[in-house]
Amino acid sequence: MSQQLYSNLAIFVLSLLVGFEVMSKIPATLQTPMMSGANAIHGVVVVGAFVVAAEANNWGFYILAFLCAFFAAVNVAGGYTVTDRMLGMFDRPKGGKAPAKDNKQDGGEQ
Amino acid sequence: MSALQTCSSLIYLISAICYVVGVHLMRSPKTARKGNGLSCVGMALAVIMIIITIIVGGKIDAAGWIALVAGLAIGICYGVVKGRKVKMTDVPQLVSLFNAVGGGAAATIGVFDYLQVAAGTRLQLILSIPVVLDVIIGGTTFSGSLIAAGKLAGHVPGKPITFPGSRLCNGLAIIAMIVGAVWMIGYPQNYWALVLELVAALVFGLLMTLPIGGADMPVVVSLLNAFTGLAVAFAGFVIDNQVLIIAGALVGSAGTILTLQMAEAMNRSVANILAGGFGGGASDSG
Numbered sequence: 222m223s224q225q226l227y228s229n230l231a232i233f234v235l236s237l238l239v240g241f242e243v244m245s246k247i248p249a250t251l252q253t254p255m256m257s258g259a260n261a262i263h264g265v266v267v268v269g270a271f272v273v274a275a276e277a278n279n280w281g282f283y284i285l286a287f288l289c290a291f292f293a294a295v296n297v298a299g300g301y302t303v304t305d306r307m308l309g310m311f312d313r314p315k316g317g318k319a320p321a322k323d324n325k326q327d328g329g330e331q
Numbered sequence: 332m333s334a335l336q337t338c339s340s341l342i343y344l345i346s347a348i349c350y351v352v353g354v355h356l357m358r359s360p361k362t363a364r365k366g367n368g369l370s371c372v373g374m375a376l377a378v379i380m381i382i383i384t385i386i387v388g389g390k391i392d393a394a395g396w397i398a399l400v401a402g403l404a405i406g407i408c409y410g411v412v413k414g415r416k417v418k419m420t421d422v423p424q425l426v427s428l429f430n431a432v433g434g435g436a437a438a439t440i441g442v443f444d445y446l447q448v449a450a451g452t453r454l455q456l457i458l459s460i461p462v463v464l465d466v467i468i469g470g471t472t473f474s475g476s477l478i479a480a481g482k483l484a485g486h487v488p489g490k491p492i493t494f495p496g497s498r499l500c501n502g503l504a505i506i507a508m509i510v511g512a513v514w515m516i517g518y519p520q521n522y523w524a525l526v527l528e529l530v531a532a533l534v535f536g537l538l539m540t541l542p543i544g545g546a547d548m549p550v551v552v553s554l555l556n557a558f559t560g561l562a563v564a565f566a567g568f569v570i571d572n573q574v575l576i577i578a579g580a581l582v583g584s585a586g587t588i589l590t591l592q593m594a595e596a597m598n599r600s601v602a603n604i605l606a607g608g609f610g611g612g613a614s615d616s617g
Binding site for chain 2: 223225226229232233234236237238239240241243244245246247248249250251252253254255256257258259260261262263264265266267268269270271272273274275276277278281282283284285286287288289290291292293294295296297298299300301302303304305306307308309310311312
């Protein structure tokens with residue numbers, strides 16, 4: 222086994238263990254934001270899109286690089302935006318104010 | 332290690348710390364938003380570092396830049412606009428959609444690396460195994476999450492969809508995945524092996540999600556989210572990038588724990604949900 226593979230494998234296994242440990246019992250209201258937050262973190266795949274684009278050298282590969290960049294950018298940009306919006310609801314005082322703002326936004330769309 | 336490599340390794344390490352601490356902070360409502368902000372900072376650091384790396388590396392050509400920048404610009408606009416405009420009640424299907432594209436991006440990296448090897452040569456095992464896992468998991472989560480998003484949004488009927496012989500089809504898809512995996516790992520690079528593997532993974536994702544009722548979907552989205560994390564980690568093995576491995580594995584395991592908790596909150600077990608076929612999700616078979 223090469224040194225590089227070994228260190229990658231060790232990092233992989235230890236990160237899995239960190240993930241298990243860092244996630245203790247969380248309140249039900251935070252489950253959806255947490256899911257969305259974790260979703261945004263795996264948007265780090267956008268780094269891979271850069272690597273792929275740097276190695277592309279013919280039309281097929283350019284198209285794949287474009288697809289990869291598009292997919293990853295949606296994941297990372299959308300993920301953080303929507304998570305932040307969800308968590309922003311916790312900042313405001315409970316009761317009247319938060320639903321009022323949400324209603325207004327909904328109204329604006331229609 | 333060159334100066335640039337040292338610098339990028341350290342920056343990736345810092346962004347990995349941001350993700351872990353970010354997830355840690357997100358467990359409590361008071362600090363949750365800060366936690367998300369911190370993981371966003373980590374993401375920005377990683378992206379800035381990779382931009383510097385490829386500029387200094389100088390390997391990327393003009394068409395590569397165009398493909399990259401166009402993809403990123405369209406993707407960021409789409410993601411931000413969707414994220415800002417979505418109604419709070421529609422968030423789960425949007426998260427599922429974002430998860431689908433994440434899986435798609437990871438699978439694309441695997442496909443890219445497999446096609447890059449000259450025809451007729453065999454990929455090294457340390458590359459071919461992660462490529463295969465990446466394509467299988469990424470493809471499955473891509474189609475599975477799209478169906479989940481469709482079910483939550485009502486584009487796909489929310490009630491469990493089963494048909495005679497669906498179990499047989501499931502079995503066939505799994506066999507096709509195994510055949511494709513052996514073909515890709517054991518034999519020289521072949522276009523058709525990749526097509527078989529990709530199609531089998533996409534079909535398996537469909538068949539896995541269709542029989543599950545709409546009310547169980549949030550748990551399924553969370554599970555697929557954990558899967559995408561693993562796909563991203565394997566993509567990290569493929570391109571030998573450690574920040575992808577760390578973040579992917581972190582999401583993979585943290586997402587699994589989250590899935591178990593969500594299932595528990597609904598008084599269901601994950602196995603029970605995945606077996607599917609239970610009413611609109613209202614039924615509880617303990």
